[in-house]
Amino acid sequence: MAQSTVERERTTPGGPERVGGAGWTAVWLTGAVALAAEGVLALVVYFLAGLRDEYYLAAGVPAYVGYLFVSVVVMVLLGLAGLICSAAVVLPVVQLSRWSARKRGRPETARWCLAVCGTVAATAALCIGVPTALFGGGWTALPLVLLVAFVGLVPAVLCSRAVTVLRRTGARFGLAAGVLGCGLALSAVVFVGGLAAYGTGLIQEYEPPRLTKTQLVGVWSDDQGGTLTLRADGTAVADELGVHDADTATSGEAHEHCDGSGSWSKGAAPDGTSQLALDVTDCRAVSSWQFGGTEEQPTLFHWIGDPDSLKRHILHRGAPAQ
Incomplete structure (x- = not known):
């Protein structure tokens, strides 16, 4: 029986060499750094894609230090996630590929490994996508999970x-x-290439809508029931319009409201972009509103407290929902 086993091993096509403890540690680390590099690349692509949507970034030395700190934390978390996922997913898949090829008496080639990855990804898609669809999430989850897993x-x-x-x-x-x-280099190339594409205009970066006076006329409302009515003759009426002071700036909630009438005009912000200049009785604390959103769904907003806080009081076009 032992002789038969030896002969069968000799006739089985060759595959990857058997690796010992140190070898499997290298396999584990390789899977971890590959997953971490994939995470970095995904974050870079996500960031670049987000430049097409409305965004605001804090400026100044404290903000830059904060960005650096967050970047370091994210890199550490990606590394830890890579180590865990490599041990929980990558190593078992590599072992499954070797074991299944050996069972079928064939070499464990890269093509065979790809087939095993496809099988594992399809299983994950079924286990996640089907319950998601059955509970109302839609069947699009199935191909999405399959693609992401593969x-x-x-x-x-x-x-x-x-x-x-x-x-x-x-x-x-x-x-x-x-x-x-190689993973970090690829991420750097994609990052620099994406910024260059935005800088040269090859990809259009987000820009606030350029609203005309005609487009500004109408009712604007916030999420607290307040409204601001801008009329074509240049008059404005505020009704329960939310007001933020130094005490409410941190919470983002307006506990005071202003009412009154006055005038409005289209002016220029300090950075050169257009803004709404508002002169309404009892609402002088919010005398300037910047343009946001898109041409189809514009918004008016002003910063709550320091602009570096990125907190905004936003008005949407239309009467408040009942």
Whole structure:
């Protein structure tokens, strides 16, 4: 029986070399850095795509220090998530690929590994997408989970599988470092390329709508039932319009309201963009409103407290919902 087993192993097509404890540590680290690099790339793409939507960034040294701190925290979290997901997902998939190929008596090739990744991704899509659809989430979750799982698995699993092919321990850990370096380099290239595309106008960055006086005429309301009516003759009427002072700036909720009538005009903000200049009795605390939103769904807003807080009081076009 032992002789038969030896003969069967000799006739089985070759595959990746067996790896020991240090080798599997390299496999684990390679999967972790690949997943972390994928996370960095996804965040870069998400950030660049977000520049097409309405956004506001705080400025100044404290804000920049905060951004740096958040970036470091995110990188640490991505690294920890990569280590956990590599042990929980990538290593089992690599083992499953090797085991299933051995069971079928065939070499464990990259193509076979891709097929296993596809099977695992399809299983995840069924386990997550079907319950989501049945509970009202829509069947679009099924292909979405399949795509995300497959795209997320393949690079990490293939890179980890490549470690099992190498014979020397140093080369295995070197591959892990190379995967990390290539992933970060790709993210940097995408980031710089995206900024260049926005800078040259190849991709249009978000810009506030350029509202005309005719477009400003009408009723504007906030989410607390207050309204601001702008008339074509330049008069304005405020009804229960929310007012924020120094005490309410931190909470973002207006506990005071202003009523009255006055005038309005279209003026220029300090940064050169257009804004609404409002001169209404008892509402002089909110005398200037900037334009936001889109051409189809414009908004008027003013900053609550320091603009670096990014808190805004927003008015939407139309009467408040009943």
